[in-house]
Amino acid sequence: MTYDAVSAYTVLFGDGEAPATVSVHGSAEEAWGALDVLVRGRSRRWRARPGAVDEHRVTELAERWRAADPERRYWQVAPHRLRVTVPAIADRTTLRPA
Secondary structure (H helix, E strand, O other), X not given: OEEEEEEEEEXXXXXXXXXXXXXXXXXXXXXXXXXXXXXXXXXXXXXXOOOOOOHHHHHHHHHHHHHOOOOOOEEEEEEEEEEEEEOOOOOHHHHOOX
């Protein structure tokens, strides 16, 4: 077995009423986009906009959302490097030229 590492991003989002929403994404852009959808979905003032996701704008909106009830509302986007095992497909001795 050989080892490799992959990147993953988790989004944690909750307001104390329902169970927290947790999702896993393969890129930072996907994770920030998911948080953007969650925050905008809970607000009547902020509606989704097509286009690229701006991490700083999403952070600002999420913090404004949380500030309305800081004792119960929370969010987090966290990067991870996951160590994964990769099975050997062929034994190196079988790869010698004939």
